[in-house]
Amino acid sequence: MDGQPLSALRDLFGERLFTSREQRICYSYDATGTMSLPDAVAFPVSAEEVRRTVLLANEHRFPVIPRGAGSGFSGGSVPVQGGLVLSLERMDRILSIDTENLVAVVEPGVVTETLKEEARKRGLFYPPDPASLKFCTIGGNIAECSGGMCAVKYGVTRDYVMGLEAVLGTGELIRTGVTTVKGVVGYDLTRLLVGSEGTLGIVTKAILKLIPFPETAATILAFFRSNHDGSSAVAGIIRERITPCAMELMDRTAIDCVREEADLPVPDDAGCALLIEVDGPRESVSTEADRVEQACRQYGAIEVGRAGDAKGRERLWTLRRSISPALRKVNPVKINEDIVVPRSRLPEMMAFLADVASRRNLKIVNFGHAGDGNVHVNVMISGTDEEERRRADEAVSEIFGKTVALGGTISGEHGIGISKAPFLEMEVGPLGVSVMKRLKGCFDPNGILNPGKIFMEEQMAQR
């Protein structure tokens, strides 16, 4: 980006344009640790400013990379080709929460937890709960279609976006979707924009669905001897027609990491743990919890604990929460994937992961939202050994292959970004990629928005 577009941006944003090297560094990365410097960073406060920015970008042909809190896990907000990072953090107003129609209208920079809390105050629930919810933004959640623990029962961000206002790559401002429960008028552009990783449009306003806040919840922690038993229990509970609001699985390595720190007893022969939460009306929660306990025992649980009050539940959750910090004990660098398989195929996938780890001599820690078939596969490497890095990359590619073969998907909630771009075609096929690229051309003919994401460079060139 040279002097002319910069001075036009300066006119538009004034003090709200950052160009110093130090300031740009602060907007050059995301949670993957990948870094690439933008040429400038701007902080719009209105849809009109976003629109004018994209018009300028079309005139001068510079990339525009929308950014929320930079907590993404696939490189979605990293400005890999430079250009202008458009940080939406200052568009952070909750415009309305309609308690009669259960609809919230928010700007993209609203922090997810803020919305959840505001809804909660009104007895309402905005379920999506990505692990970064204390600082990630709704705009980023929409761009990557974030999930979380409660997806097993309540779904993901997509399921709560009713309508959007967005600036397309052409600089046009579009309104999609509805403010009503139903709506089938033309193509569903809202769902297309959700998860499009800022490559089709920049969300400037979102209409979100809220639901009543569940009356109560109970938490069950069950230990099993093996991953096979634990993952069979997951499938078994679903088969029992129970839908927990969280069902987290931890494998032996994960348990070993936290065994000492956890302030609750972990059986010596525990090779797998399931943390299960059920919520809803008081009467049904207690019977569902009973049935979950029963199912766990049926699938060979060696110990089952349960808590109904907030304090006790929190104590059980500490086991799950202490895993991430403890992972460093295994190895310092984490390659974090978020594959999903149909829940009935979980035992098979877990066995395959163990096999890959031993065959390729790698440390792989598996835990995550097993209730929806989503496993966080963490290949832990030293980061200094090139040969180990290569083995890890090969393992990831093998795991992706198996995932697709089992009828699963290579990313449940992180998105493709740059880290999974090489595997896009593996899952969606050449026609899938081709249609996606044609759509991209229709929304963003000059390739202004977030270039270098989702598609490999050569795939883009073929268009």
Added chain:
Amino acid sequence: MARGKVALVDAAISGLDGNAEALQEALSDCLLCGRCERACPNQVRVEEIIMKGRADLAEEMGIPAWKQVVFGRVMPSAAAKNAARTAAASAQKLFLRKVPTGSGLHYRFPEKFGWEGRTVPALPGTSFLGSLAHGEAVRGEVILFVGCVFDHVFPQVGRAAYETLRRSGKKISVFRDAACCGLPALVSGDKASALRCVEENIGRLSAASPERIVFPCGSCLLMFRRNVLSFLPKGHPLYGQAVRVADLCEDYASFLLETGVVSRLPDPPKGEKAGRIGYHDPCHLSGTLGKGGEGREVLRRAVGDSFAEMKGADLCCGYGGTFNIRDYPTSARIGQNKVSVAAEGGTAVIATACSGCILQMRDMAARTDPSLRVVHLAELVFQAISHR
């Protein structure tokens, strides 16, 4: 989220050909409240990274003249601190305007200072240490480390801490000729001055071989318990002593609970303006050191049902040491939010256990609601002992 600052330090280490001043500016914008560190699943030691970054930059760019004088000459020397207080006390009376507040007299800076009406407490003529009789509290198995602020600015807190610690039945000695704990210098990146303070203190504390060292101020305590160990090089001749001293250091409230002072307090009066006294969580004490429960327990025993959980108890006061001097408007915005949330929740007295928090919240109260009182926990315990 502190990832931006961490990314900056990372870039600087790997040879950022950028502007050191801009970098310093960015690293200065941090209260070192430790929240990001506690929220981080990977336990990145952000505070340490930022302090090291500041120190490296200070080495490159030099320390501003006023800091050199304050950190390098005044803070490490008890005599110089005394002289500075006396001089400042006279200057206050001459140049600043009086503002009476619920916590005592304050002075307001004129607008032309560009400090948007900052107020400072009236400095006393005599420090707490100066008020001790000759030979009083010189020897004892428990050392009270009063800290600069509770010695020179709020000697009544030093006195209250001393008097209440004596109820433990232990012999209390007050640490004389103490240098500053060194935290203000350290967070400003002035490692040399911080080191002087630490060397002054550690050697003598260690030689006294006390059973315990008690700190009324959470930030001083953090310096001794954690920061000293992260910035003293492992090979430093005092390192071993610093580790042993760190183990002896304890917060005021924990000591009171442990030694039974609190359980021996007379029963607090019932139903007297229930719920008007709240507890403020100092970031370093409650957050980093995890000592939030102890202060509340002491308060509950001292004032009974006058204590109630305060609204926004764990909101940061915004002081951040020299942050408050560097960027007063931002510091004041955070601080005013803190005290107004508390006041709106019905709190009339804020009790806490950190000198920085008290300085800041008194200033904020003087600006927004002079009837709001800000006190140290020890003052209320002392009151409970003396008046019942």
